[in-house]
Structures are given as C-alpha cells and as structure tokens.
Amino acid sequence: AQSVAQPEDQVNVAEGNPLTVKCTYSVSGNPYLFWYVQYPNRGLQFLLKYITGDNLVKGSYGFEAEFNKSQTSFHLKKPSALVSDSALYFCAVRDSGAGSYQLTFGKGTKLSVIP
Amino acid sequence: DAGVTQSPTHLIKTRGQQVTLRCSPKSGHDTVSWYQQALGQGPQFIFQYYEEEERQRGNFPDRFSGHQFPNYSSELNVNALLLGDSALYLCASSPPRAYEQYFGPGTRLTVT
Numbered sequence: 001a002q003s004v005a006q007p008e009d010q011v012n013v014a015e016g017n018p019l020t021v022k023c024t025y026s027v028s029g030n031p032y033l034f035w036y037v038q039y040p041n042r043g044l045q046f047l048l049k050y051i052t053g054d055n056l057v058k059g060s061y062g063f064e065a066e067f068n069k070s071q072t073s074f075h076l077k078k079p080s081a082l083v084s085d086s087a088l089y090f091c092a093v094r095d096s097g098a099g100s101y102q103l104t105f106g107k108g109t110k111l112s113v114i115p
Numbered sequence: 116d117a118g119v120t121q122s123p124t125h126l127i128k129t130r131g132q133q134v135t136l137r138c139s140p141k142s143g144h145d146t147v148s149w150y151q152q153a154l155g156q157g158p159q160f161i162f163q164y165y166e167e168e169e170r171q172r173g174n175f176p177d178r179f180s181g182h183q184f185p186n187y188s189s190e191l192n193v194n195a196l197l198l199g200d201s202a203l204y205l206c207a208s209s210p211p212r213a214y215e216q217y218f219g220p221g222t223r224l225t226v227t
Contacts (some may be wrong), residue, residue, distance in 0.1 A: 003159075027185065032214055034214075034215060034219075043119070043205055043218035043219050043220045043221050044158070044207075044218040045218070046215045046218075047216060049214055049215050051208070055191075076164070090157050090158070092157075094214070099171070100171070101148075101163050101170055101171045102160045102171055102173060103148070103160055103216065104160065104222055105157030105158050105159070106157050107155075107156055107157050108156075108157050112195055
C-alpha cells in the first residue's frame with residue numbers, strides 16, 4: 001500500500017522569508033510525486049511533479065521541490081513567501097509500476113504567510 | 116479554454132437516496148478520476164476511467180459506481196446514501212500520456 005505523510009498540520013512564515021512544507025512517502029516501487037494547492041472552496045491546482053531525472057523540480061508560482069530517495073521525502077520550498085501563498089498544500093504519490101494509477105494524498109498542510 | 120467542470124455545485128440528499136454527479140474533462144483530456152474529500156482531509160481516490168472502462172478502483176464499496184461516455188465526460192453514482200458520504204467530490208482529468216491530473220471545483224454533497 002502507498003501512503004503520504006505531511007507531519008505539519010500548519011506552517012506559519014513571515015512574508016519574504018523562505019518556506020518549506022514537508023512530505024514523506026511510501027510506495028513499493030519507484031514514486032511519481034506531486035504537489036497541489038487548494039484555496040478555500042476551490043478544487044486542487046497542480047504545482048509541480050517529480051517523475052524521473054533531476055532531483056530538484058521547479059513548478060508554478062516560484063515553487064520548487066526536492067526529491068530525496070534515501071529519506072523518501074519530497075519537500076516543497078519557495079525562496080520568498082508571499083501573502084497570496086497562504087492556502088492548503090497537498091503532497092501526493094503514485095507508484096510507477098504498470099497498472100498503478102491511484103494517486104494517494106496526504107492530509108494537507110495549511111500554510112499561513114504573515115504580512 | 117474551459118477547465119474541468121462539475122455539476123451540480125452543491126447537493127443535499129436524504130439518507131438512503133441515490134445521487135449522480137457529473138464531470139466534463141478539460142478539452143483534449145481522455146482520463147477521468149474521482150475523489151472524495153472529507154472535511155479536513157486529503158482527497159481519497161474512488162476510481163479512474165479510461166476508454167470508458169474503470170481502470171482502477173480505490174477502497175470504496177460497490178455503492179459507488181461510475182461511467183465514462185464516448186466524449187470522455189463521466190458520472191459518479193452513489194446508492195443508498197449514508198451520512199458519512201457527506202463530502203466534497205472532486206473530478207480530475209488528464210491528457211494522454213500525462214502524469215499530472217487537473218481538478219474541477221468539486222460538488223459538495225450533504226446527506227441528512
């Protein structure tokens with residue numbers, strides 16, 4: 001079975017400071033990893049993905065994430081936080097094995113950027 | 116270009132009733148997945164449809180069923196509604212050979 005853990009329910013950061021939202025995962029094979037953002041009463045918006053290749057992936061709105069296979073982590077980062085980044089962030093994993101299409105999400109981390 | 120659309124936006128049903136939710140994928144997308152998101156939780160995978168067939172199913176009972184039409188749109192049906200089925204139901208679509216999914220705004224189902 002595959003799973004995702006987001007150890008922090010909430011992360012607070014001052015505007016202009018760097019931010020990190022943590023994610024660890026478990027799959028039987030190699031992972032496909034994703035980050036999504038959800039604004040209140042809205043669906044999820046795709047931010048970035050890791051499929052293969054460079055461990056540092058860049059995505060929308062200045063976000064990036066680093067894949068670390070040995071630590072089974074995929075932390076989301078941004079060098080300088082904006083108030084508009086305040087939202088709910090979800091990490092998700094899918095096994096790369098043939099016939100595996102299920103996307104499993106973490107419980108989410110609420111990011112609050114303080115002006 | 117319209118994104119993924121879902122209807123209705125909100126729905127209130129009584130325990131024991133049946134409900135049908137609808138999803139139109141983004142133009143050019145051929146795969147549709149459905150998720151249930153309970154309050155304060157991450158989305159949980161219900162099933163995925165591709166070429167009008169259920170390709171994979173999550174840990175949901177048979178009361179949850181679906182369909183994909185030739186135009187790639189999809190329906191989610193839930194029979195014998197329980198109070199615990201109250202949630203936001205999300206539809207997501209993917210273009211051919213893509214890994215990421217694009218989500219609709221969801222249908223908020225309340226079961227009383």
